[in-house]
Amino acid sequence: MSAVAAPHQIAGVGRWSPDRRYLPVIGTFIVFALMVTIGGLRYENFLSPAVMSNLFINNAHLIVLAVGMTFVILTGGIDLSVGAVLALSSVITATLLQAGWSLALVVPVAVLAGSAIGYGMGVMIQYFDIQPFVATLAGMFLARGLCFLFAPESVPIRDESFIALAGWGVNLGRWRVTAAVLIALLAVAAAWWVLHRTRFGRTVYAVGGGEQSATLMGLRVARTKVLVYVISGTCAGLAGLLFAMFSRSGYALTGVAMELDAIAAVVIGGTLLTGGTGFVLGSVIGVMVLGLIQTIITFEGTLSSWWTKIVIGALLLIFVVLQRILTLRRT
């Protein structure tokens, strides 16, 4: 039972110290802290509230994507569709707003479109035994195709209420929190609560730890496995809304390969792709690490943009190898 109980409750109860479960997340946090320190020492103004606020503002959509992806990966699945669903949601938002729909209607439609695609993929995976990789690949093609069907060109958003929402923000000293950042942080908090404080969340960990055992324990495995894809789809829909707020437009080609960023963030955040181990907060730090790489390369100035990809790849390699060593020592 210790594997599925809330982490702090089992301190001192298990055979090995529970700290081990946090090791990957702690590792990610150390990398994050190191990058902030190095950046702060190397460049002036790097540690300014404006730069750090922008880190959140520029990556709000990716945080939400990574949160949804964490649920799926915790059950041992994968969701390749999130980038395309993000684009679909932003295209739906822009097209419907242009058609004169009110914001109160557009928001649920855009988010629920993501949930619907997630539900379809979940059903394919759970009830038709189709591999998560293939089912979500089909979901990705479906969403991307629908994007072009709705709007082949970029659709600007001129709706006043939407622009007001996108531009809304609070200044705390020199820190700035926009509506998008607030929504992203709320999503993180909600995900944390669901994963660690509800029966569903514990079932998610149990399914990832061992699907057969979870079934034998009488947990509702089928429902959980469908629901994680619904959650991931919903998160992608929400992220699309946030991205539309960020770019003030809907374009069918946004979010290409963004699912890889989300997966990379989750892996860097210490969640194992085999499922069962990992934390939402780790994924958030993973997103921050990806964002910092971008920021540092911008500050460096002389480095070309493609170094971002190479550094992310190298970082992924280091984390994956370290995780491998950690899991080898554990067994």
Next chain:
Amino acid sequence: MNRILKSRLLWPLVALAALLLACTVRRPDILGITVLDGHLFGAPIDILRNSAPLLLVALGMTLVIATRGIDLSVGATVAIAGAVAMTFIASSPDPGSVGTAVGAVVVALGLCLVLGLWNGFLVSSLGIQPIIATLILMTAGRGVAMLITGGQITTVNSAPFAQLASGFWLGLPVAALIAYGVYGVVALLVRRTALGMLLESVGINPKASRLAGVKARTLTWTVYALSGLFAGLAGLIFASNTMAADANNAGLFIELDAILAVVIGGTALSGGKFNLGGTLVGVLVITTLTLTVTVLGVSPLVTPLFKAIVVVAVTLLQSPRLRATLAGLGRTRPQEVRA
């Protein structure tokens, strides 16, 4: 009749026939082949030629998937191969000579073989999950390709190199001859020797096959190296087609198309039994789909939608669950043996 219905290749072939039929209804003369200057021309020849890079990549992918792996890095490898070959030709003193073209091909393929070996090392020696091991190269690879070309789209003029994509030999396109030739050799190797069975044993149970004396680790290295090599070959055909190295767009999403082709062909991603004939049909379905969409006058941008429909339809029809349900509907008593 029952045997035909049970065949895994039935639905992919039906899909292929439906696509060709849709083309013919729209343009009745489309499947004709004409001879011009001693070369064959026509839509079927186009399909053969356009399917060449995808067939090469899907071939490597089938072998990797047979060992319960997956190779996401092939798209990036395609970009790197093009970048290396074009940069090699552009920086040589005599870009138009045959020697330069051969040199470019050798250097590019050598590097791609190394990239494949790297993936094999991560998967077999370090024991990292294939999906994440190849994700590393997938992410970093395009950056490396950009690094090689310096962020530019390198264009060159080299008649011998251009032959790779646009040349004809014995009336057939060279690209198709290379791809189908490689396919034939690999098919012979895995089906006429024990190699194919060994690959399947690694995919079904790596530990048991190692205990039985199968060199599982060496086989894993080999399939990833081959996948890298074939992706490199596909990259050279792409580069030769446009005579330009576009690090950002060359081979974009080809790994997904290749995986789709393999899945449509009836090879399960869970490893083990693989079906090279199915992969060929899958590749033809995807290539024909692109042609059909164009012929029907639909915007090519919507192609992903049709891909999704074909994949969902074929995978659902192949799924044992749906088959059991359908079979159950036709009988008075439900099946007693369950998988």
